[in-house]
Amino acid sequence: MAQIKLQNVEDYYEIGEVLGSGHFGQVRAVLERASKVHWAGKFLKLRRSASSRLGLERKSVEREVEILQSLQHANVMALRDVFESRAEVVLIVELISGGELFDFIAEKESLSEEEAIEFLKQILMGVGFMHTKNIAHFDLKPENIMLADKTMPHPHIKIIDFGLAHCLKQGEEYRSLSGTPQYIAPEVINYEPLSEAADIWLSGLSPFQGDNDEETLKNIVGMIYEFEENYFTQTSTMAKDFIEKLLVKDPIERMTADECLVHPWIKPLTRKQADN
Numbered sequence: 001m002a003q004i005k006l007q008n009v010e011d012y013y014e015i016g017e018v019l020g021s022g023h024f025g026q027v028r029a030v031l032e033r034a035s036k037v038h039w040a041g042k043f044l045k046l047r048r049s050a051s052s053r054l055g056l057e058r059k060s061v062e063r064e065v066e067i068l069q070s071l072q073h074a075n076v077m078a079l080r081d082v083f084e085s086r087a088e089v090v091l092i093v094e095l096i097s098g099g100e101l102f103d104f105i106a107e108k109e110s111l112s113e114e115e116a117i118e119f120l121k122q123i124l125m126g127v128g129f130m131h132t133k134n135i136a137h138f139d140l141k142p143e144n145i146m147l148a149d150k151t152m153p154h155p156h157i158k159i160i161d162f163g164l165a166h167c168l169k170q171g172e173e174y175r176s177l178s179g180t181p182q183y184i185a186p187e188v189i190n191y192e193p194l195s196e197a198a199d200i201w202l203s204g205l206s207p208f209q210g211d212n213d214e215e216t217l218k219n220i221v222g223m224i225y226e227f228e229e230n231y232f233t234q235t236s237t238m239a240k241d242f243i244e245k246l247l248v249k250d251p252i253e254r255m256t257a258d259e260c261l262v263h264p265w266i267k268p269l270t271r272k273q274a275d276n
């Protein structure tokens with residue numbers, strides 16, 4: 001468990017290039033001075049006063065640190081160190097060098113269902129693990145699924161960006177409108193109490209995609225979607241059954257991560273089922 005250090009992060013790590021940035025702040029490559037091991041540092045600006053709109057509230061940063069400290073899993077980005085100064089918190093996490101899964105797939109001529117299942121199994125194992133701890137990610141989307149490295153034949157999935165994640169407490173309602181429009185579940189749009197089920201929604205090629213965010217959100221709430229022929233002609237019946245069991249509006253009726261892992265498309269019972 002990383003204890004929050006009040007020392008200067010640069011006493012321990014050499015700060016390198018910017019790897020990426022977003023709502024979460026900046027991610028930079030860092031080099032641990034003592035071990036010469038490469039890590040990634042997520043630099044988060046803290047809000048200077050209660051009235052300020054700039055920077056993150058301390059309690060949301062503390063929540064993310066607590067969540068990351070409780071998640072040790074092969075398919076979840078690992079937390080190594082936390083440094084805090086007056087205006088900034090730096091999370092030192094494992095460096096993920098394989099890039100985004102989205103880009104890896106985009107660079108391929110095609111993706112077989114077997115390859116898709118391999119990726120999906122790892123994502124579901126990571127999500128299933130966080131759900132056993134009542135932690136929901138609430139921002140699962142292709143950009144937040146990365147590859148530890150691109151070694152074939154078994155690329156290693158890492159789930160990142162727990163900036164919107166929440167540990168759900170029994171008997172406590174949690175609602176949020178945060179997330180990315182084309183990937184959020186209907187219960188988020190309807191501002192209903194949320195559960196881990198909000199993570200088990202489609203987060204690939206969205207069949208709800210509208211011409212703009214407003215239309216997309218309307219499609220999701222109205223369950224208006226279609227499997228565009230030119231994308232799904234080669235898709236097996238079993239795969240479509242799997243997707244349809246995810247796109248269930250009622251979160252209680254939707255498959256859980258563990259149920260997904262035993263769905264016949266992911267875990268065929270017989271060779272015949274596998275060829276469906």
Ligand SMILES: COc1cc(-c2ccc3ncc(-c4cccc([C@@H](O)NCCN(C)C)c4)n3n2)ccc1O
Binds near residue numbers: 021027040091143160
């Ligand atoms: C700890 O929280 C985060 C960690 C990371 C993270 C962790 C390790 C790591 N190794 C390499 C990278 C990396 C490399 C290039 C781009 C990015 C990132 O800006 N794009 C990833 C998806 N984005 C939408 C969050 C991240 N990362 N990013 C990204 C977002 C986070 O909220």
